[in-house]
Amino acid sequence: MTFENRELIEQIFLFINKIIFLEKRNIFQLRGAKLYPSEIHLIMFINKDRDSNATRMAEKLGLTKGAVSQTLTRLDKKGIVRKTKDPFNKNELTVSFTPFGKEVIEAYLKTLKGIHEQFDRYLSSLREEERAVIKKFIGHIEIMIDSLSP
Amino acid sequence: MTFENRELIEQIFLFINKIIFLEKRNIFQLRGAKLYPSEIHLIMFINKDRDSNATRMAEKLGLTKGAVSQTLTRLDKKGIVRKTKDPFNKNELTVSFTPFGKEVIEAYLKTLKGIHEQFDRYLSSLREEERAVIKKFIGHIEIMIDSLSP
DNA sequence: AATCAGTGTTAAGCACATAAACACTGAGGA
DNA sequence: TCCTCAGTGTTTATGTGCTTAACACTGATT
Numbered sequence: 001m002t003f004e005n006r007e008l009i010e011q012i013f014l015f016i017n018k019i020i021f022l023e024k025r026n027i028f029q030l031r032g033a034k035l036y037p038s039e040i041h042l043i044m045f046i047n048k049d050r051d052s053n054a055t056r057m058a059e060k061l062g063l064t065k066g067a068v069s070q071t072l073t074r075l076d077k078k079g080i081v082r083k084t085k086d087p088f089n090k091n092e093l094t095v096s097f098t099p100f101g102k103e104v105i106e107a108y109l110k111t112l113k114g115i116h117e118q119f120d121r122y123l124s125s126l127r128e129e130e131r132a133v134i135k136k137f138i139g140h141i142e143i144m145i146d147s148l149s150p
Numbered sequence: 151m152t153f154e155n156r157e158l159i160e161q162i163f164l165f166i167n168k169i170i171f172l173e174k175r176n177i178f179q180l181r182g183a184k185l186y187p188s189e190i191h192l193i194m195f196i197n198k199d200r201d202s203n204a205t206r207m208a209e210k211l212g213l214t215k216g217a218v219s220q221t222l223t224r225l226d227k228k229g230i231v232r233k234t235k236d237p238f239n240k241n242e243l244t245v246s247f248t249p250f251g252k253e254v255i256e257a258y259l260k261t262l263k264g265i266h267e268q269f270d271r272y273l274s275s276l277r278e279e280e281r282a283v284i285k286k287f288i289g290h291i292e293i294m295i296d297s298l299s300p
Numbered sequence: 301a302a303t304c305a306g307t308g309t310t311a312a313g314c315a316c317a318t319a320a321a322c323a324c325t326g327a328g329g330a
Numbered sequence: 331t332c333c334t335c336a337g338t339g340t341t342t343a344t345g346t347g348c349t350t351a352a353c354a355c356t357g358a359t360t
Contacts, residue, residue, distance in 0.1 A: 005273040123155040133283045
């Protein structure tokens with residue numbers, strides 16, 4: 001490779017590989033319950049967007065309805081959510097959290113907050129221009145990625 | 151959330167999610183052959199480190215021997231690699247690429263090079279201090295990640 | 301009443317990974 | 331020489347996570 005920034009580019013791609021590797025193994029446990037990445041992902045989505053039905057969840061998460069349905073079923077079995085149907089609209093599904101589900105969310109958000117605090121401490125230690133560089137950098141990579149996968 | 155850098159932190163995490171999402175669907179195709187992420191990953195590793203046996207591949211990739219064995223078997227079936235055993239050392243495995251396997255590597259490296267060129271162009275457009283900020287940023291995140299998952 | 305678009309579910313199938321039991325090889329010691 | 335044993339790669343069962351495609355059901359339109 002003959003790139004001027006070979007070293008930095010390699011560092012970036014090694015970093016991305018590391019993220020991907022860790023994400024697959026990112027299992028959250030609470031009182032005997034094991035929550036896997038896709039489950040946590042869905043839980044967090046629902047927690048932020050209470051009014052989506054399963055189809056809209058699938059669309060917004062970039063998954064198929066089937067995938068969402070299956071994950072919801074598993075979350076139901078684990079006692080995290082309850083799938084309910086409005087008797088006046090038996091077509092769509094509304095998902096609500098059980099008390100345990102709410103505990104899970106709280107616990108997960110707590111650990112997430114810890115991580116965010118670490119990021120915040122680091123970012124706050126930088127100068128405004130430096131943060132701007134990072135912001136632009138991420139934005140630029142996203143544009144490059146989007147141009148690759150239509 | 152009450153972080154000073156809430157917006158930037160959210161951008162970072164959305165970016166990471168995007169990367170993870172795309173990686174799962176990153177299928178490389180060449181003349182009818184479909185290569186999946188784990189297969190490409192292994193191919194590229196072997197291409198850089200010809201002398202590893204399967205056990206060492208597993209160690210360096212952070213996988214189990216079983217996983218590597220299975221992926222190698224699939225790559226063999228697809229006509230990408232050949233698993234051979236030295237008659238004077240029937241214990242270990244040596245993996246070599248078929249002509250088609252070499253073609254796959256070449257083609258994949260070519261697309262990778264295109265992506266790297268895009269990165270290079272962008273990074274070259276920055277000032278040296280800006281690149282240093284990015285380098286330090288990634289390094290710092292890696293340290294944070296490592297401190298979380300021992 | 302019939303149609304139809306939209307809802308969620310299910311079954312089959314594949315990728316990817318682990319754990320654990322396996323079989324085999326080769327080297328060192330009794 | 332025989333035995334043990336650490337190290338090799340393989341296989342089976344299991345599980346997550348996803349897609350595709352066929353399904354069944356609901357409710358509104360015609």
